Amino acid sequence: MNLVEFESVSKHYRLGEVEVSALDQVDFTVCEGDFVALTGPSGSGKTTMLNLIGCLDYASSGEIRVLGQPVSQLEDKALDQLRSRTYGIIFQNFNLVPVLTALENVALPLHLHRLPAVEMDRRARAALEAVGLTRFADFRPDQLSGGQRQRVAVARALVTEPKLILADEPTASLDSASALSLVELMKKLNREQRATFVFSTHDQRLLAHVDRVVELRDGRLTAAAETAQSAGAKRAAPATGDSEVA
Ligand SMILES: Nc1ncnc2c1ncn2[C@@H]1O[C@H](COP(=O)(O)OP(=O)(O)OP(=O)(O)O)[C@@H](O)[C@H]1O
Numbered sequence: 619m620n621l622v623e624f625e626s627v628s629k630h631y632r633l634g635e636v637e638v639s640a641l642d643q644v645d646f647t648v649c650e651g652d653f654v655a656l657t658g659p660s661g662s663g664k665t666t667m668l669n670l671i672g673c674l675d676y677a678s679s680g681e682i683r684v685l686g687q688p689v690s691q692l693e694d695k696a697l698d699q700l701r702s703r704t705y706g707i708i709f710q711n712f713n714l715v716p717v718l719t720a721l722e723n724v725a726l727p728l729h730l731h732r733l734p735a736v737e738m739d740r741r742a743r744a745a746l747e748a749v750g751l752t753r754f755a756d757f758r759p760d761q762l763s764g765g766q767r768q769r770v771a772v773a774r775a776l777v778t779e780p781k782l783i784l785a786d787e788p789t790a791s792l793d794s795a796s797a798l799s800l801v802e803l804m805k806k807l808n809r810e811q812r813a814t815f816v817f818s819t820h821d822q823r824l825l826a827h828v829d830r831v832v833e834l835r836d837g838r839l840t841a842a843a844e845t846a847q848s849a850g851a852k853r854a855a856p857a858t859g860d861s862e863v864a
């Protein structure tokens with residue numbers, strides 16, 4: 619099933635007299651179960667693309683469909699509902715609430731879903747277990763390492779069982795060992811819980827662990843990205859010739 623479809627999507631920003639083209643006629647699909655890394659140099663359009671995938675911004679032209687629905691035709695309220703039902707988001711700087719424990723941070727998004735307290739607790743504990751942090755349930759963020767904090771953020775993104783988890787440079791604040799371990803954790807959740815991930819990264823070393831690498835240059839997908847995309851769609855070869863499917 620296609621979760622998100624881009625058809626010739628462009629995004630322009632106006633800065634005074636100058637128009638900046640952040641994305642230029644991009645065709646792109648995210649299917650259920652995908653594990654996609656967006657890569658490319660600074661300014662190539664990765665954040666812009668993630669914001670459009672997550673319906674946090676509108677396209678200047680072209681069409682974006684989420685779960686088959688054209689986003690541009692949705693009213694604000696329907697869009698809010700679509701966002702809260704569809705996405706989990708992992709932030710670069712974790713965005714944990716400092717005065718809450720790991721468990722309470724993970725449970726936060728469930729308050730919007732009006733679940734009974736017992737069920738919230740059960741789901742938050744299960745999400746913490748999935749990221750290997752059961753032992754740290756009662757620790758506050760300042761008592762955890764950077765890698766552990768980001769794992770809490772992954773658990774918080776997972777806890778509502780979203781269709782798609784988005785992350786803009788989730789490893790940027792981590793050292794390289796923690797960055798690799800975070801990508802391996804996301805890959806494991808992708809395999810075992812069929813969680814779909816789209817994340818951006820600058821780190822070339824992480825790309826060997828990703829099935830599908832989508833590369834942007836100046837707001838366009840590169841030829842390599844298109845190869846990766848068709849490979850991803852067929853669930854076949856790895857994204858680049860020299861990497862293995864993890
Ligand atoms: N709000 C904005 N107003 C004007 N221009 C913008 C805005 N946001 C992004 N841009 C421009 O759009 C282009 C793409 O930016 P974007 O943030 O998507 O790149 P990126 O690939 O995420 O870069 P980085 O790796 O540095 O995070 C850049 O030229 C940027 O200057």
Ligand SMILES: [Mg+2]
Pocket residue numbers: 664665666786
């Ligand atoms: Mg960015």
